[in-house]
Amino acid sequence: MDAGHALQAKSLSREFGGFFAVRDVDFTLHRGSIQAVIGPNGAGKSTLFNLLTKHIAPSSGEIFHEGDDVTGLSMPALAKRGVVRSFQISAVFASLTVRQNLELALLRPAGSAWDLLGRVTGKRAIAERADALLERFELGECAESLAGNLSYGRKRVLELATTLALEPRVLLLDEPMAGLGREDIGRVTDLIREVGEGRTILLVEHNMKVVADLADRITVMVRGRILAEGPYDEVSARADVVAAYTGQGHD
Amino acid sequence: MTMILGVPAAVLFGQLLLGLINGAFYAMLSLGLAVIFGMMNIVNFAHGAQYMLGAMTAWLLLTYLGIGYWWALLLVPLMVGASGLLLERFVLRRLYRLDHLYGMLLTFGLALVLQGLLTNAFGSSGQPYSIPAELMGGRNLGFMFLPNYRAWVIAASLLVCLTTWYVIERTRLGAYLRAATENPMLVQAFGIRVPRMIMLTYGAGVGLAALAGVLAAPVYQVGPTMGADLIIVVFAVVVIGGMGSIMGSIVTGFLVGLIEGLTKAFYPELSSTVVFVVMAVVLMVRPAGLFGSKPEQAQNHRQVLDGASTSPRTQTIQFLVMAALFAAAPLVVYPGFMMKAMLFALFACAFNLIAGYGKLVSFGHAMFLGTAGYVSGHAAKSWGLTPELAVLAGTAAAALLGLASGWLAIRRSGIYFAMVTLAFAQMIYFVALQAPFTGGEDGLQAIPRGHLFGLIDLSRPANLYGFVLAIFLGGFYLIMRVVGSPFGLVLRGISDHETRAQSLGLETERFKLVAFTLSAALSGLAGATKAITSQIATLVDVHWSMSGEVLLMTFLGGVGTLFGPVVGAFVVVAMQNYLAALGQWVIVLHGTIFVLCVLIFRRGIVGEASLLLRRWSARPAAAAHPAAALTPHRQPAGH
Ligand SMILES: Nc1ncnc2c1ncn2[C@@H]1O[C@H](COP(=O)(O)OP(=O)(O)OP(=O)(O)O)[C@@H](O)[C@H]1O
């Protein structure tokens, strides 16, 4: 496979009891780009994400990361290769504090996750990185709150911060703006653009303005298949895409 | 006489028939469990007790009112089923928003209460119940003799099972039931009263257990404990079959019965453990069970932990205070009590490591306590090892057992994990019962205390106390450090949201396995030391009721808190010591405490106390913690 591709799917399918949530999808995530997947509810976007990150196993098809076949790897193994995702339903460690959420993410890259006797607070490098992330994401004032008690928007920001703590090379964000207020959306958009430097990002997003702002290329999914692919302006102008997206089209 | 593979044909067929009978009961009970679980997400631990209640009620009706078998067959399921309705309406209904485990804990408590009450009233020995006149005798089939009653049991249970299957899978009523399981709100919107439907389902499930009890009365001895061991085998059946399908539980029930029968004919020594061996194999090759379609979804928990709020310094100070108190305790408290309580406290703390911080609630931790006790006792007695080496040997044995059982058990989570560990522990119990070096029913007696490092004489009370104190404090300190370590943070993260932890590149299964093994080893440390201290190792320490006790100690004291298990252990041991005269009432008390802990006291003593303390303290904002210890999971019922 072409090593210029960050992630690549070859005729990827996933079936749930006879129903194909993703059917025979060929998809390429180009290295260094920001790409978006759009499509109506239930189109299979999250399932595609789950497949690409090996959260679930494909029924058939292959997945490549930087040219290597990673179809048989586990989600942690892929994460170790630098492919990290966020979840559509915000995923934070609810009983840990905001700071602990970040520390937890930082432990493995720092090689301390298997330390059974040390103290988390004793790791200088981790503490400094956590401080930097808290500041950058403006989470400083709630650093000691339990993540489960944060507002929805804060949880999303924390999740993004936790994901970025790993310095991933490939970042998959499932609806990062869902549930955010207008102000937050602007901020998070800037953040994503900022961290996009030198990284590859794939995002699922329903907010078209965000998609237009951020994405170099978009992919439209409908009913488990890819309907169209290309630059935003070109794709969004296509009649079949508009029809599919507004739910008026029948094919 | 015809022989088949070296076994007389009559014996083989006889055992197969017996297996089929047992299988009929497994099928009926696991069917009821599956129906109740499917509808309410509650693992009805009381199912065995309700089966027993069915048999006991039939016996009572006959003995005191002269009401015979056929009427009992009709009346008893209705009576016991009605008690199920009340139970659902007034107790279980409060649990639907909580983690599934609370349902299992509560019904476990209820089972203890029922068993204890009936033992008090009628003694623990079994009572005979005669076969109704119509079904006396039997017929000769040529290759074997078939008693009529046994033929009837098989036919009746098949009829019951298939009727249930038909109602649920093929009728309109069943369609509503299944729809209500999927989407209670929607069904409610169609004008069906979901809560009432759930109540009736539970009542029907309980009635089914009682019916099985009546059918069983003439076959087995009728007694208060007849359901307890059975339910554990039924759990293994459920794990083997997977809780997914009704037909699956029926087929698996009969299958397991037949396998047991075959084993009894060809290799009787293995007959009581074969179910658990089959379970282990199934877990290895098909973790979701033979008929289970999907592995259960990971639940996301939310729990406020004590360790999160106290700084390492405060913890160290608390630890030192405890050490000083315990060192001085023999001046005022009977040292024997202190040693016993400290060892149970260590056991409970070890259990809490995996149950509280890893959120993997094991129902079989007694296997580690007991195995280590036997091994260290044997090492000290037969090999003549010094106490520290004997304790080490016991601890190592428990760690190995933890590694092996954990490797299989962590393939499942939540209630399945609880059932798998319980089943493995039962297997160890049977091994301990039969193995040559455990002394069977008598256990190991007169284990020498010996000289520590060959120097310090442990038969001197002060030395012995110091030895136990050092082991307790050492074990506790280790657990405290692990909980506060990066590893501990990872463990808590995994119990919060396993998938998220995986997406961060953490191989969660390995962390869980190491934590489980560590917990097993520390439980073993307690058990091994206990054997040396008390100089005996018996079946009590491997019995499931011991696994229940450690659960009780931990939940009573405060699961997921550092000092909770210590407090819980002291309370429970004190209860046993000072209330020993109450006999079986202690079991009723245990059961009642379980029920209360689940219903109103979910944080336990230490958890509730530290919450009060926090509320009291100046910062009001800090008290905004989530109300329940575990998050709402799913809500089958409307309001
Ligand atoms: N675990 C599962 N079991 C059964 N069906 C599933 C499962 N996961 C997804 N599906 C089905 O697959 C289809 C695609 O779901 P998916 O979540 O991928 O859609 P999506 O494009 O992300 O939608 P949304 O925009 O609403 O997030 C849906 O019809 C969904 O019901």
Ligand SMILES: [Mg+2]
């Ligand atoms: Mg989605």
